[in-house]
Amino acid sequence: MTPTRTLATAARVLLQIRNDPRTIALLLVVxxxxxxxxAWIFDETPVFDRIGPAMLALFPFIVMFLVASISTLRERRSGTLERLLSMPLGRGDFILGYTLAFGILAVAQTAVAVTYATLVCGLEIDGSVWLLFVVAIADALLGTSLGLLASAFARTEFQVVQFMPVVVFPQILLGGIFLPRDQLPNVLETIGDWMPLSHAIDALTAVATGDEDTGYIWPRVFFIGCWIVGAIVVGSLTLRRRTG
Structure with missing residues (x-):
């Protein structure tokens, strides 16, 4: 892996996305x-203040998962990846380049979502706003890395969608959005505690309510970071040149 090749890959991905207004809208607006x-559904109720931080974790995570996985899969199906890998570009350069490109988009997405949630929707943040940005960006990068991992195994866009019940839905159900994890059966609570989205939801909620200090937040960010690195490593090792 070389920085030059990684940066070139990231620049190519960003150029492609710049020419695709629908993808930009999906990433930044949806x-x-x-x-x-x-927020509108729960207008004039305290519910949005309670679940709003979880929404900041949930929707960007899902969108980044879908866009990253489908974009990478199209590179394989079109033969672009096979042509690239016949050159000095390695699998690690490809995955890291995609991660960097979508990481930049994740920063923009997070800025739009957090600004909209706080200024337009009225989500109250009692803790540090910059720390909220850090956790939200880590959450979006998590969706990106898991999407890249899923694309390494999928053969079609439909199969990418099929990965959502395996990768995404359990994290939503066990992340504490519908019921606090400590009220779940012990086995489900343990599974939920090992899922990265749970830690993103916990950290964002803690920052928003101002109930926890940074000694509570940073271990969760580190846990999410371990999942991101692990997904990138496994994805780079299992990435195929073409769909079979």
């Missing part, structure tokens, strides 16, 4: 619209 819809 999460905010969904957060706004939730």
């Amino acid at each position: 999460p905010s619209l969904l957060i706004g819809l939730v």
Whole structure:
């Protein structure tokens, strides 16, 4: 792996996305619209203040998972990846380049979503706003890395969607959005505690409510980071040149 090749890959991905207004809208606008819809549903109730931080974790995570996985899969199906890997570009350069490109988009997405949630939807943040940004960006990068991992195993876009019940839905159900994890059966609570989205939801909620100090937040960010690195490593090792 070389920085030059990784940066070149990231630049190529960003150039492609720049020429695709629908993908840009999906990345930057749709999460905010969904957060706004939730805020509207629970207007004049305290519910949105309680679940709003979880929505900041949930919607960007799902969108980044879908866009990253489908974009990478299309590179394989079109033969672009096979042509690239016949050159000095390695699998690690490819995966890291994609991660960097979508990481930049994740920063923009997070800025839009957090700004919209706080200024337009009225989500109250009692803790540090910059720390909220850090956790939200880590959450979006988590969706990106898991999407890249899923694309390494999928053969079609439909199979990417099929990975959502395996990778995404259990994290939503066991993440503490519908019921606090400590009220779940012991086995489900343990499984939920090992899922990265649970830690993103916990950290964002803690920052929003101002109930926990950074000694509570940073271990969760580190846990999410371990999942991101692990997904990138496994994805780079299992990435195939073409769909079979």
